[in-house]
Amino acid sequence: MVKVNAIALVSPLNHPIIVRSFSLSDHLKYNYVAHTSLDVIEERIALGPKFMDCYLGHLYSLEDVAVYGYVTPTRIKIILALELADAVVRDADVVAIFKAVHTAYHESMSNPFLRLNTMVDFTTDPSSLLNMQTKEWKGLEQRIDNIGRAIGSLPPEPTS
């Protein structure tokens, strides 16, 4: 199974929605990974609609991470940073993680209380919600952590 180091979601306007790294120390690094991969994603998208699939595949490898990209139909970009190991990464595994993250995002966005205290139509740019730091929006972080646990990139939650 692939080891995921970080998951990032980026809005259509290229503002960060969430950058969740599964190791505490490298948060900044994965911010950079997510940001730089936007270049490659834009390049892939510019290749034309003929080749467009949600799953953009391997974007690049840098240092110790292999970066994979995914674009939802609403142009939310999902970026996975996998630990770079000398092994074949099966596309099906990566796509499964992407789909899980996509679902997590949808479930979080479906929270009707998100819209309670805002006037912004955040379907175009949900990143502004981040600045609100609403309690409801934290659900996404929780869901992404759950994905991380499911694929073994995060240790299981301690049972209290």
Added chain:
Amino acid sequence: MNSYPVELLVQHVPVMFVAGLDPPQHARNPSENAPAGVNGHAVSDGRETSAQELRDPFSILAARLRNALGARRRSATWDPDKSHRFNVLLVDKEVRFPPRKIPPPQHATRMDEPYSSAPGVLHSPLSPLTPSSPLYPDGLIAPIWVRKHLELIPSVFVLFLRIWEPPQPTSPLEINNQDRDEERARDTDLATEIGLRKKSTSERGIKLTVVLMASRHMLEEPTLDARLSFIRRQSGLDARAALFVLSPLSTSELNEFVASLQEALYESATDYYGAHSKRVRRKKNRYSHQATSLPPGSGPSTGRPLRSEGWTVRYEYKMATFAEFRMEDELARKHYEDCWEALRDMFGSTAILPPRTKRWAEAKVLADSVAFKICKLYLYHSEFSHALAHFNRHLYRFAELQRGWGIGEETFEFWSWVARQYRVLAEMLEYGVRAGLQLPSPITPSAGAQSATPISSSVSPGEVPATLGINPANAIQHPGYYYYAAASCTQQRYQRFLAISDQEDPSTTSSPALANERKVDHQAIIIELYTKAYELFKSHGTGNGRLTFHMAYRIAEAYYSAGQFDLAVKFFERIAKTYQREKWGAMLRSILAMWCECGRQMGDVELTVRLLLEMLAREATDSLEERRAIEEELVAIFQSTSPTRPIVLEPSDFAPILHPSIIFWKSEVSLGEPASFQVILTAGDGGLPGLEFSLLHIYWDENHPPIIIEHFPSEDPSAHPHTDLGQLRSSGISEGPSQPSPMIKSDLRITSSVPVDLTIPRLTLFLNTGSWNVEIPINTTNTLMSAASIPRWLTTIDLPPRFIPIHRPNSQMCRVQFRPHRLYISFQHDEPALIDEQYPIIIQITNEDDEDLQFDIDVLLQPSEDEGVNHITLGDDSSTSLIKGVSFGIVKPGGVVKRTLYLHSAGTGGDRILDLSIQSHTIQPESSNMSPNTNETLRTLVVHTVPAMKPSFTITYTRDPEPLPALLDLSKYEPDAVEGQRIAITTVAVLSSGPWEIVVDSIRYKPENVRRARVASCSLSFVEDEFPCSWSHGDAFSLTCEVDLYEENNEDFSEDEIPFPGHFEVTWRRSEITDPNIAPAKTLLNVPSLRPPDDGLVALLDCPPSGRLHHPFGLRLTVQNRQKFRTAEPMLDVDSSEAFVLSGPRHARLPMLLPGTSDEVFFNLIPLSCGFVRLPTFKVHDRRKLDVLRENEESTSTNPSGEAPTDPEEDRITAARVPVLLVGRDLRPGRDSLDLSVPGDELSLDGHFLPVYPS
């Protein structure tokens, strides 16, 4: 790449020595030592030849040849070119090759002197078995061995020589014997010289080719062939491609010559290297057989001899090298791979290669360079994934080994090595790309999966289905990525180095490696590598340069670490903007922190202040302690320093330090009405207790001075933070305390005298502390907070503050508008309106404003749902839908204007909808250029409409009892003769249904010409005197009208439906309306079409309406055949009645009746009793054939009074009963157009009664 010996990396191509082209002065000065004399020196020195020599055609030829051959010199690292070209080295004619084998040493003397210790076994001076060799006793391969084959030993030796030419004979007949002798002597010398060289080259298997340079004249000399044969024979040259003659040529011809020469000699070169390969293979095979039997220590010196693994490495490496010389990439790569694996095995055991020894270091270099060669050979054939797979294999394997040697990830040596690998890879790729290597373009996932098929096999063959994914480590990327990796590894190396060098322990800090490392300028390397990566990303980048920015960030970081703060700042300035624009806060914060530190280090106080404020603004995840520290630093700077100039922050680049929120309470206000608004400035979590803002400028219009709020430091910090600044007109200056709290809030009201959109586009905060004056502009229109959160209106000045969320869009704007005009609009009309009448609606507008107003009105009548067309009339305008712009004139204040709108409704009742738009304008003096202030008031008026009267129609049909004209009656053929008369009796009842009393002026019959019908009489003519009469609700009026219906002769088949000949017109008005403008309403009563029933055979009894006892009266029975086609054969039966005495036929067969004819039978009756008595029963039957009858029988079987129509005389003939009707009772309803059955006359079959009065 510079970190490895160039011999180990360079691309091998066959080596060609070229001698005899030296410039003359060098030719006379033969150098003993070939390596110093080879290559470019000779070429460059050749330029110094004197002008005289330049005129010598052979000097020119030699120089040109040098150039042509020198241009073909090849020693590049990246050279996938497979053309048959040589690495040409210009050497001296007398060049000597290095000794091939030397005897083992007997005593230590000079290296190059032959000596032997074990006679019989000779070894190369470079062999590990030769004690004087640098590899003795256990070295693997030294770069010098490669250099030997690259520079000291050619595969082909080309010798250029001048053939002696006798001086030109003065006469063709002159034969100079002296010349002939000299020629022979010279040729013998030449052959001897060649023979010597031939001997030295043949020893080594080197092909010798001699090029004799001769003049053109010489080429035509007949003796030349003989001389050449002599020289060849004498010198022992090969038969093939060994002797050429060249005369001076042009440069291009020379180039061709050189190319063809190389082409001709290429095979010899391949053979030469092939022979080497064979020799090595032979030795390897021999060695592998002997390996076990070799004594462990065969050398007298210290150190262990090379072990069998080492010999394998040597042989594989040599075979790979020779294969590379032969341009056999595939074979070379396989040998290199074997060599690499053998090396890996050697490294696997510390017994074979003890770590940190000289041999170990040499072997590491060899392993790295072999890995490099393998990658390169893969890349030559664009097998990128294989190349990277091997690169990674080398990296991972040797990283593992290094951990075993104690130089794992925690040491700088490890990172230095990894960085070197990446750098070499990057440089190789860069060379390759520059030389035209095409890196695969970005691939789609599916394509990537396919192209990855061969990759996976190199990693873990057979484990993973290859088509399902790729190994991301093996995906080729442009060299920038690898430079980046090298740079970041170098950073790691630097960190490890710092960690060790900081230690005080002398045992670690005094090691030679560390001492060496101290000399390295890590920062410069890091910056160089990142800069290379930056350039490559820039040239490859297609996106928005985020990757490039990341490189720039890394460079800045490196500059920052290296203490080059000014350079770092330049980078930061550029990078920060991108991250700011795309709201990547985490990255921006790290940049700001470093940037700020740069400012501190550079002593740039202003920059530091600026950045500290900026850092305060990004409060998102900074801890509270950090914020306090920043604040304290700011305060300290403010107190201790003074700026050179006031600082003005740029609003666009920076997030606001306080989040502004501008709210207007109302979205619209009238002119002169104060617009309340609040400016709420919110600091982030924890507030800014350390900073005191002295002034707040609120700009609400660029043309006006700002509202200035000044803060005086208060003694009591818990004082009320609220100040009512009162009302402001256009601009105002107000002073009041404003507390430095998490929230500064001002309550303001603005009044405007012109219509305008009020906004607060920007605010400016001033920090005046000590000598500092910092101006912080805040752009209120586009900030994060205002975009995302709902604006809130502070409702209480008590703490904690409470807010009302304002859910209005554009709440930061307030529109100032003209006050709406005060006017009163009323409508006066009496509902419901009646259909067809002119319904007056009085519109009354009262000007309640304090200035003159002009009113215009538009009326729109909505179309009705039925087909009726309604009209509206206002003044002179009339329309079915819209009347526009009817002026009501100018109305003084308090004045009233009235207009009557008439609505004429047609069709059915229901609601009529009128939309009225009343525009009011102020009257502007003509000199004024202001546009008049216009208000529009909209009203909708719904008028319920009912019909004034409801007519109902009853139509019955009767037959004329007069006999039908006979068949040959000539009157039937008169022009206006009518036939088959029937009468429609039409009754019209009109019910007054409206709520209002109406006065009916008249009801008139308006005839119309209609075929087949005419009105015979109408009851209206009797009541003309009754009008006008008034009808109240529920009153009814009835009229009757007889319509004659007839058939037209010229028509074979008459239509079923006959329109009523005319209509009735009711003229009426409302009784209470006396307005002479209102014309009386006219309602048309349209009688429905007449639908007379079909006729058949009928008998009509015509008798007086009543009888008198004992007074005889006559009775006529008319049998009419009104059928269209069928002949009737009527029979009459009369049953007597007790009440009458009857005279006349009782049983009779009447004559046959053709269609449209009739017959009459007369009776006399005397009543015998009084009362409503029954007449004798007249039965008329129509004799019919049975089968025809059966249908009729079925249709009449339901008739209870029907008798069985039996005729005893004829079984097959029966009779159908014919209805017998009393004239005057012959009333039938009209035929429903849908009901095709004939309306029955059955009711009349029971018999008829007649009132009989006493006499």
